[in-house]
Amino acid sequence: MAVIRDVMPAFELFQPSSVADAQKLLEQHGPDAWVLAGGLDSFDWLKDRIRKPKAVVDLSGIEELRSVRTTGDGIEIGAMTTLTEVVNHPIIKQKYGLLAQAAELVASPQIRNQGTLGGNVSQDTRCWYYRGGWPCYRAGGNICYADTPEGRNREHAILHADRCVAVNPSDSAPALIALDARFVLRTPKGERVVDAEDYFIGPEIDITRLHILQPGDLLTAIRIPSTWAGAQFYFEKIRDRNVWDFPLMNVASAMVTSGDSIERIRIAVNGAAARPLRLKAVEDAVRGKPRNTATGEMAGKLAVQGAVPLQFNAYKIPLMRNLVKRAISGVEEATWAS
């Protein structure tokens, strides 16, 4: 990526202190507006001159977006709560540790100090053809540069690709899906609450965006119900370096067992498709089954059904199979025998 050593192109900066004011600004500026949360995704776009918004609306001054509240049933996390705040929050750690684990594996300490939970789930894909400003399907063009025999597609999708083969890069998203979270949106028509898995969309629905936010919409909070509080959690992220890198793939599961058998489970993976995938077929297949290696192996095989590798990412199929297996049967048996 070319590094341009000067300031970003000019934009007008707005720093509202309430959600209502932010919405008014977004309405005024329509498609020229850019929502700035932590900025770690935004500044790459702006510095590389790939996106040139006229009006940047900075949400960092909106106090109501930055808190963790306990509600009647669970907790509500403001969208501008930083990942470090999520990691260190006592209730999240104690009851919803799956989210704390996922957030702690994001990027680097400084990025977690600045990056927000709302931004982490709303960030754009990291496909470098797209990020580099190539006129691909996702950018409104008529070709995918990654899905060619020579395309660099080691990081790309193995499931549900539709013209575009980019993947969603979020670590917190699958954890929130496993915890059955709800996303609270403020739209020009009023408040809208959607299930975590429905916040994300694939290219078959809209090839230009990874989530359902339309211009003028804001993600204001994420609610986690107490349904899975204190359940058995598993989160694993596979990446090239232990810092900074986005997941090649990750897996998150929440499970309640009774005796030996799996009573309730939710499981999701990310890095496999353009949206984090809830593995509903796997959940149905393992419910009531004993929590053992055989069940894990069956689940892993089921999870990768229909997977189609590209030239350089076939490794993701056994990777996903094994991650799902480990998320279900655990890794106790994987200790090294010498």
Next chain:
Amino acid sequence: MTEKAGSKAFEDVPKAVSRRNFIKGVITSGVAVSSASYLFRASSLLQGQQSTAGVGERLITLNVNGQQRRVDVMRQETLAWTLRYKLGLTGTKLGCDRAECGSCTVLIDDIPYYSCSVLTHTVRGRKVVTIEGLAAADGTLHPVQQGVIDEQGFQCAFCMPGFIMTTVGYLKTNSNPTRQELAQGISGNLCRCQDYDKILTALMRGAENMRRSNLG
């Protein structure tokens, strides 16, 4: 409060202070002369930007290293840029300018941030500390700086200010880290000399110095 209301406060500021005069003022009022070339280089680049219709700079007050600094800042300007090229605080290094190396790390309200990826306008009213702000008024080095000198922790040391600022920030949350914990704490900083082992030894010594100075 919308931006429109907020901007009133800045419109009241007399426009008589041009940026160039302001910068000259900063230089004559005691900023190291060696940084002048940076300031003028930046200043000539910024002239081009100013012609963009409707976007000017705004005079704002920043709290940097315990001082209130008045400075003209563009809306799109990053904190690293302001610190280096407007305030002459060139101890903060720009490595990648993409939040991928850590050289530009500064403390904002005691928390380490990549200053290349923070808009200066968002730190109004917050406390910024750079490597220049660590030593005591009498010149006594910060215990972490002293640790680095004691152990000769760096080779070329371009990344050093970032590592030190990250460490100082991390130690505020965990003053007695194990080597492993501190390695995690500073994992958001890169060293191209690959001198990590000695850096970690030096920063561990810094942490120890700090605990000792807090006791004494």
